[in-house]
Amino acid sequence: MRRIDHAEASTKFIRARDHLDFHDKRLWDLRKKRDRESEGLAEWETLRELASAIKEHTLSHLADYLEQFERNAIANGAQVHWAKDAAEHNQIVHDILKAHGTHTLVKSKSMLTDECEMRPFLENRGIEVMETDLGERIQQLDDEPPSHIVVPAVHKLRGDVARVFAEKIGTDPKNSDVHYLAESQRQHTRPYFLKAEAGMTGANFAVAETGTIVVCTNEGNADLSVHLPNLYIASVGIEKVIPSIEHLGVFVRLLSRSALGSPITQITSHFRAPRAGTAMHIVLVDNGRSERLGMPDFWYSLKCIRCGACMNTCPVYRRSGGLSYGATYSGPIGVIIDPTFNLRKYSSLPFASTLNGSCTNVCPVKINIHEQIYKWRQIIAERHQLPFVKQEAMQVAGKVLSNPKLYRAAVEATGAGIEHLPRFMMYNRLNAWGRQREVPAAPSLTFRQWYLKNRQRKARTR
Amino acid sequence: MKVALFVPCYVDVFFPEVGIATLELLERLGVEVTYPLDQTCCGQPMGNSGCHSDAAATEALFVKNFSGFDYIVGPSGSCAHHVRENLTAIEQTAQVTRVRERTFELVEFLHDVLEVKAFPWAEFRHKVGLHNGCATLRALREAKMSEIHEPAFSKPMDLLSKVKGIQFVKPDRPDECCGFGGTFSVFEEPVSARMGYDKVNDHHRAGAEYIVSGDMSCMMHQKGCAERLGLPLKFIHIAQILNGARA
Numbered sequence: 242m243r244r245i246d247h248a249e250a251s252t253k254f255i256r257a258r259d260h261l262d263f264h265d266k267r268l269w270d271l272r273k274k275r276d277r278e279s280e281g282l283a284e285w286e287t288l289r290e291l292a293s294a295i296k297e298h299t300l301s302h303l304a305d306y307l308e309q310f311e312r313n314a315i316a317n318g319a320q321v322h323w324a325k326d327a328a329e330h331n332q333i334v335h336d337i338l339k340a341h342g343t344h345t346l347v348k349s350k351s352m353l354t355d356e357c358e359m360r361p362f363l364e365n366r367g368i369e370v371m372e373t374d375l376g377e378r379i380q381q382l383d384d385e386p387p388s389h390i391v392v393p394a395v396h397k398l399r400g401d402v403a404r405v406f407a408e409k410i411g412t413d414p415k416n417s418d419v420h421y422l423a424e425s426q427r428q429h430t431r432p433y434f435l436k437a438e439a440g441m442t443g444a445n446f447a448v449a450e451t452g453t454i455v456v457c458t459n460e461g462n463a464d465l466s467v468h469l470p471n472l473y474i475a476s477v478g479i480e481k482v483i484p485s486i487e488h489l490g491v492f493v494r495l496l497s498r499s500a501l502g503s504p505i506t507q508i509t510s511h512f513r514a515p516r517a518g519t520a521m522h523i524v525l526v527d528n529g530r531s532e533r534l535g536m537p538d539f540w541y542s543l544k545c546i547r548c549g550a551c552m553n554t555c556p557v558y559r560r561s562g563g564l565s566y567g568a569t570y571s572g573p574i575g576v577i578i579d580p581t582f583n584l585r586k587y588s589s590l591p592f593a594s595t596l597n598g599s600c601t602n603v604c605p606v607k608i609n610i611h612e613q614i615y616k617w618r619q620i621i622a623e624r625h626q627l628p629f630v631k632q633e634a635m636q637v638a639g640k641v642l643s644n645p646k647l648y649r650a651a652v653e654a655t656g657a658g659i660e661h662l663p664r665f666m667m668y669n670r671l672n673a674w675g676r677q678r679e680v681p682a683a684p685s686l687t688f689r690q691w692y693l694k695n696r697q698r699k700a701r702t703r
Numbered sequence: 704m705k706v707a708l709f710v711p712c713y714v715d716v717f718f719p720e721v722g723i724a725t726l727e728l729l730e731r732l733g734v735e736v737t738y739p740l741d742q743t744c745c746g747q748p749m750g751n752s753g754c755h756s757d758a759a760a761t762e763a764l765f766v767k768n769f770s771g772f773d774y775i776v777g778p779s780g781s782c783a784h785h786v787r788e789n790l791t792a793i794e795q796t797a798q799v800t801r802v803r804e805r806t807f808e809l810v811e812f813l814h815d816v817l818e819v820k821a822f823p824w825a826e827f828r829h830k831v832g833l834h835n836g837c838a839t840l841r842a843l844r845e846a847k848m849s850e851i852h853e854p855a856f857s858k859p860m861d862l863l864s865k866v867k868g869i870q871f872v873k874p875d876r877p878d879e880c881c882g883f884g885g886t887f888s889v890f891e892e893p894v895s896a897r898m899g900y901d902k903v904n905d906h907h908r909a910g911a912e913y914i915v916s917g918d919m920s921c922m923m924h925q926k927g928c929a930e931r932l933g934l935p936l937k938f939i940h941i942a943q944i945l946n947g948a949r950a
Contacts (some may be wrong), residue, residue, distance in 0.1 A: 247891070248890060248891045248893060248894070251891070251893050251894050253891045255893050255894070255897055261897070265856055265901075269876070276849060276850075278905040279852065280852065285852050286851065286853075296921075301872075353849065368769045379743075411786075419904060435907030442843070445806065449773050457776050496819075554850070555759070556879055556880045556882065556898050557891070557894050557898075558892045560897050560898060560901075561894050591753075592752075592886075592887070592890060592891065593891060593894075594884070594887070595837065595880045595882060595885075595887050595895075595898075596751065596837070596884065597837035597880035598837055598841035598842065598846075599837075599841070599850055599878070599879075599880070601841075602848060602850035602851055603850045613847040615751070615753075615789070617753075618751070618752060619755055621752070621753055622752065622753035622754045622755070622816065623753075623755075627753065627754075628890075631752060631886065631890065632754075634747050634886075634928065635748070635752050635754040635757045636754075636757055638748055638749055638757065638761075639749050639754065639756075639757030639758060639760060639761060640744070641743075641761070642712065642749075642761040642764075643760030643761040643764050644743075644746075644760075645740075645741070645742075645764070648712070648743040648744075652715065652716045654793045658850030673846075673888075673889040673890070673892040674889055674892070674927070676892055676896070677892070677896035677900075677928070677929045677931055678896060678899065678924065678927030678928050678930075678931050679926070679930035679931050680927065681717045681718075681923050681926065681927065682717075683716060683717060684717070684719055685722075686719060687715050687716055687719055688710045688714065688715045688719035688722035688723065689710075689715055689738075689740065691722075691723060692722075692726075692738050692740075693740075696726075696738070
């Protein structure tokens with residue numbers, strides 16, 4: 242499988258100047274709104290502590306809480322399925338649809354179904370799948386994956402949306418008014434809600450105590466997807482379970498504030514039981530989560546509530562766009578999750594970070610994201626998945642920097658034009674430094690040379 | 704108090720004046736400073752690249768050079784952070800742990816250990832924008848970060864406020880990473896450069912004549928960006944200002 246080259250992909254993103262500027266500004270704006278909202282709560286840091294502790298506890302007793310959830314969901318009248326991976330998940334969903342003789346599915350946003358690549362699977366089997374979240378729908382029409390886990394089309398300008406809608410749903414290509422575009426999508430989607438035979442959502446939380454699925458949305462599309470058709474399927478990652486309803490408040494207070502800087506989503510739905518004469522199915526999906534839970538350095542990533550705050554604050558993500566990560570999950574959280582799916586394919590992602598640590602400090606469930614990035618780098622190096630030039634450069638650097646004589650010979654070359662400076666200082670890709678930056682001028686003396694000249698009498702001799 | 708001066712490799716080669724200012728400043732403050740002559744680097748370039756086995760010998764050399772001192776002080780937040788938090792490629796003997804615990808970034812050493820109350824010789828009549836490197840800000844916790852709710856504090860600002868005539872400007876995103884990131888700066892060059900441009904433009908718009916920082920590696924990158932953009936920004940290390948540099 243081809244290795245994702247994040248640096249190369251980012252070049253393309255950065256070239257589109259107006260897109261880059263908008264993307265950076267829009268997401269930074271979400272970060273600032275998050276700051277304002279969180280500052281409004283004196284107990285903000287306490288909430289983060291609590292959320293982290295609840296998740297840590299739940300993950301440490303995951304099997305118990307999942308079984309409790311299953312019992313209660315069944316008691317409510319739902320049917321519960323267990324999928325060990327994406328293939329099983331897709332098959333289960335297809336089997337359910339087939340058993341009900343359904344050919345149309347309306348769904349709200351779910352990263353899990355993207356992770357499982359469910360849409361193409363169902364479409365290839367004659368099921369019409371309609372994304373009803375505006376951003377996700379834009380991406381579906383443009384045949385692109387979401388670029389952000391909360392705002393899927395944030396990398397697009399309204400002109401891009403006007404182009405996609407004009408091509409695919411027949412809007413006026415010259416009209417890029419956002420209200421016009423949103424209303425057009427709404428009118429276009431509505432008949433599908435009415436005719437759809439099945440509806441689907443993901444889950445923000447699955448409450449073990451009550452057996453309920455909690456979905457937080459702003460558009461109301463999840464509720465239409467659930468309540469209009471006679472068949473409802475929820476796809477739920479097993480890490481989404483929380484013990485009881487009293488814990489939900491902690492997460493609900495954190496989720497939207499962290500994600501969009503709003504106190505709460507417009508709608509917080511608790512889906513508990515099928516209406517009379519309808520069916521409700523819940524598919525609990527592992528797809529690598531159990532394995533991750535067994536990784537001492539990385540199981541903390543399962544605490545994630547998919548708010549996207551780490552993406553909004555990430556200076557690299559804001560300037561390279563979600564699609565440059567070539568994975569379902571992008572930005573800081575993607576960087577630490579994606580290698581668990583395919584280490585080789587995603588081996589460049591942990592290097593798409595300056596290790597600045599902003600992500601870790603906005604994370605509402607206190608995932609040590611930047612420390613995990615650091616740790617992934619070690620694993621990638623140990624498994625010989627570093628690019629050859631970097632591997633070579635680090636070997637040379639390690640040799641030179643551990644040997645004072647070699648080091649001095651390298652840095653004290655006389656007539657030091659930049660071409661004489663040690664390659665390891667520039668990590669073997671000297672050209673890249675100077676492409677958009679001036680190279681520092683090397684003074685005639687190193688500090689050590691100055692010291693010997695001026696302070697030799699005090700120098701410590703060895 | 705026996706203090707060893709740690710001059711990171713890139714400061715040694717590209718910014719000897721920062722090493723000199725650090726040395727002179729510590730001496731002015733009455734500290735007995737030794738510069739171990741066999742020092743090279745702390746191992747951070749290899750460590751941050753995931754190459755622990757390549758970092759081991761350099762880390763061992765660091766410990767050998769800097770053992771036996773009360774404190775090890777260097778003008779670089781990310782290097783001090785590497786030593787304190789990430790110097791783990793070698794066996795953690797008592798000697799290694801001692802060196803790691805006693806390594807300080809210059810500002811925190813002045814602020815927390817020496818508790819310097821005044822720099823009577825210092826005067827800097829310019830508008831400056833303060834840049835805290837990310838390791839300094841979020842790992843060494845030298846200032847309040849915008850992400851966390853806590854009372855405002857800033858050790859670099861506390862020290863700089865004691866300098867006569869200095870004026871501070873406030874950029875829009877004072878906390879945002881400038882995009883240096885060690886090897887990131889060359890392996891992720893497009894994003895790195897763009898982050899650097901945004902950073903220097905932000906300070907320029909805020910009216911800064913100088914960007915001051917305790918992290919010379921960030922400044923090497925930012926200076927390269929500002930020069931390429933043709934911005935009239937100047938760069939100076941906090942040690943130079945505290946040591947009495949006038950410009």
